[in-house]
Each structure stands twice: as structure tokens, then as C-alpha cells.
Amino acid sequence: MKCKICKEKAIIKLKRHNIKLCKEHFNDFFLKQVDRAIKEYKMFKKEDKIMVCVSGGKDSLVLWYVLKKLGYNSVGMYINLGISEYSENSKKKVIEFAKRFDLQYKIVDLVELGYPIPKVAKESRRAECSVCGIIKRYYFNKVAFDEGFDVVATGHNLDDEASRLLGNILHWNEEYLKKQLPVLPAEGNMLKKKVKPLIRLTEKEIASYAFLNRIDYIIDECPLSEGATSLVYKDALNLIEENIVGTKQFFYFQYVKKLLKEIKQSQSEKRYLKKCKICGMESFHDICSFCRLVKDEKQ
């Protein structure tokens, strides 16, 4: 197996691109894919202040690392979710990683704030993953606003987005389907632009990149996510991809193309952004989802 570019020994085969690459040229390829996504979807520019949401997992740490390599101005943002050992271990990974590569970071501690996920889930009688999503989105927006970031970047990859798209299509979740894009524009002043720079890369490619560049991440999945339906959609898509190479990529990017076209056509309708009556953050509701979750119920 030889590298397509330099003919040295290849270490990876990328079926959907029909190429084999050595370590050096795989690293090049990887950076180019991130760079291409950033530019193609106008995610951010060199002068922007980027908040990278880091969990300690492979995707977010690789994203943080790559943004530094590409010369972007990024700060890591870690939320301690208060999920026992898993949170302790992932926090350790993030701090070690930041020190090793001399990266800036911020920590929001849900335990100190009184909102650890298991507690809020129990009190609100909602699924943990749903509660976790609401609280994370809230603090990502809040910190980005408070600290003057221009954009919030997450480590979502092609597998994440294609499988989420599949799940949303199988259940025809029209509201979610309208939002499945590599870039979500800012809304108002407080809800910052959200971007997914790893969108052109698969989970396997990211894991390979982390391994080759000795990025030490937390391998355990969140213990609360066991049996998550998202994994079923990933398995199903991988089964199809094995037989019909390129399906995942075509499925997702063609959808994005169609959706962007639709949005352009209906750009006239704008949603009306309000200020949350409890905390003052911008929201599309009178009381934002976060306050409805943790504050409203107690009143």
C-alpha cells in the first residue's frame, strides 16, 4: 500500500476518496479538509475570536489542535457536567491537553452552579441527554456573549451529522431538519454563530488523526448516553457505507445544498427574538429553555 502522493508507505486508506496516504500526507489532507469546510461555509476568519467547545473527547480536542495549527485564535470552553468519574476524567484530559499545547481555556462548573446534569434531569423529570443539550447550549451562548467571542465551534463530524440527519428524516422532525447545517448564523446579539469545522471528516479519520498526532483523549463514552439512538443510526449508515461507498458524504452534503437553497429563497421570513424574562438572555420564547428547565419549575 503506497501513498498516492509520495509513493512512500501508506498508513491509511480513504475509501470514499479512493486514496491511500502516508502519515505526512494524511495530516496534510486532514488540515485541508478542515480549511476547506471553514472557507466553503464561511465559518470564521483569522481575526475572529473562536470559542471551541471541548469535552475531552477525540473530536473536540482534535478540532482545538487543528485550529491552532491553522493559525486561528481559539479558546477552549469546558463544561463540567457533574457526571461522576466521567466528568472528572474528561476535565483532567482537557487541562493536560491545554498545558501540553499551551492553549487557553475556560471552565464552567455545573456542580458549583448547582446544575449537575443528573440532578437537573431528576428534578425536571426529563431525559438526561435532553437536559444536557439545553444546559450546554445555554452556557456556550452565555460565555460566548459575556466574553465577547465571535463564533462557537463544536467538534461534530460527518458521522454525527449524517446520522442525526438520518434520524430526523426517519421521524420527519421538520423543525430539526431546518437547522441541520454546518453553520448556524448568529441570532440577535447573544446567540452566537455556531460552526462545525470537522464536518468533512469521519469519526474514523478523526480517530486516526488523533492517534497519529498523539492526542490523548477520553475514550469512554458518557455513561448516561448508553443505548443512545444516535448510535443505531450511525451503525445503519456505516452498514450502507460499507456496501455503497460515498453514501454518507453525498447524503449529508447534498441535503445541505438543498437546504441552503431553500433558506435563500425564503430569506424574507425572520423569527422574532425576545429577551428571557428570567435571565435576560436572548431567546425565541418569553422564558428561555434553560430557565424553563431549571428556574421556572421552582417558582
Add this chain to the structure above:
Amino acid sequence: MKCKICKEKAIIKLKRHNIKLCKEHFNDFFLKQVDRAIKEYKMFKKEDKIMVCVSGGKDSLVLWYVLKKLGYNSVGMYINLGISEYSENSKKKVIEFAKRFDLQYKIVDLVELGYPIPKVAKESRRAECSVCGIIKRYYFNKVAFDEGFDVVATGHNLDDEASRLLGNILHWNEEYLKKQLPVLPAEGNMLKKKVKPLIRLTEKEIASYAFLNRIDYIIDECPLSEGATSLVYKDALNLIEENIVGTKQFFYFQYVKKLLKEIKQSQSEKRYLKKCKICGMESFHDICSFCRLVKDEKQ
């Protein structure tokens, strides 16, 4: 395991309906599902002359059997595709079945007509499954027109249609997506209405019904269909269905609902039907797909 209705011993568990049934009540359930599909989508009435496309496989033989049970006026239509032993065996099954249940049938013999699938595929340099689809659709339409049938019924089931829908969505085949309905209306005078009365039933349910009612069908798949991508989509959907019961059904029928709504909204645009310049059958092209396939090339 007890039957939900009579509390006798159940022989089947229908997860997506959350019921267990004995033989008698499963047979009832099965007929009701077919009856419901026929009425819900206005497929045909008691006075209509129905052509049932029969291949000798479980779906088409079960459909033929059930239509008779429900008191409809149907005639089987078998096409000898000229695919060696497979065609010989399936023809035998169809004839035996017709005799056993005293059913009328017609046979179109592609070998006699000079169009056996392998030969046409070779000469036109097209995939066998694609050639087979064109030729079958042509003769189903032609015989239905020549013999004055009102409607053409095929044995497509929920798995067939949901997996085809999945494949078409993953590759965003917009043209095919517009046609994925349990009923396709007649167009012009020669292209008859097409209906799928088994649309509410899964492959497993149909196989169980065939087994319980001693319907002897050809079990072998067509030897030319080996490695067909449709099987990959079926496997992927089954994987999801096992974990998230009801997905297949919701996915397909919700799509049908959305599509029917869209069609109603854009009913004004109609396509213009012409007569094929070679054979005179109605078509949306100057020369119909069949003649382009088998006749045009020889000129």
C-alpha cells in the same frame, strides 16, 4: 404467549403493533390490513378488473390469494423473464398455484418474444435489473391495456417501499422520490393505475401468512439480483427497527402523507403524454423507454 383477542395460544408477535395473535386472528389481521390499504388509498372497487403481477414469490402469490379471499376480480399476469432455471421454477409455482386455487392467469413469454432479460441486458449494455424493470413495466401496461384491465396490482410490501425510499433519500433521487406512493394514477389511456395493496405489511408478516396458509412460493431470489443495493437498505432499516420499533412504518407513511399533500398543492401542472413513434403505446417521450431499449438501437 397468548392471543390478544381470544387468549388462545399466540403464534406470532407483532412488535410494531404491540400485539400477539393466534393463527385465526393473525389471518384476520392480515386481511384487514390489505382491506384498509385498498380503501385508504382508493386502490380499486369490487367491480374493477384487476391484473395482479405474479412472479411466483411470496409477496405476489399472497396478494393474489388475498384478493380472491376479499372477493375481488383479479387475473394473474406472469412474465417469463428467460432467466434460466429460476424462470422455469417460478413459472411452475405460478401455474400450480393458479390450478390449486382455481385462479385465472396470463403468461407473457419474453423468450418467445425474443427479449429474454440476459440477452437484452447484454445487447443494450445495461444492468440486468434496470432492463428487467423497463420490460416488465412495458408488458404490464401493454397487457392491461390490450385486455381492458382497470388497474395493475403488485406485491410490493412495506419493507420494499421503505427501503426504496431510504435509498432514494440517501442519494436524493428527486425524480423517483416524487413517485413513491402506494397508488400511481393512470396516465392517458394506456398507462394503467398501479397499486400496492400489501403496503401495510412487512416481509416477515407476509412470509408468516404464506407459511400459515400453505402457500407454496419460490424461495430463491432472482440469481441476477445478487448483491442488489436494495438489500443493503433493507438490512439497515431492520437494524434501526430492532432498536426503535415502528420507525419503518412511520418513516414511509409519514412520507406518503407529506407527498400527497404536496401533489394536491401542485395539481395544476400536468405532464404531456405522447404516443411512442415506434410501437404506439403512450409514453412521456417520443419513443418509449422499452422501444429505446430494444428497438431503437437496432435501427
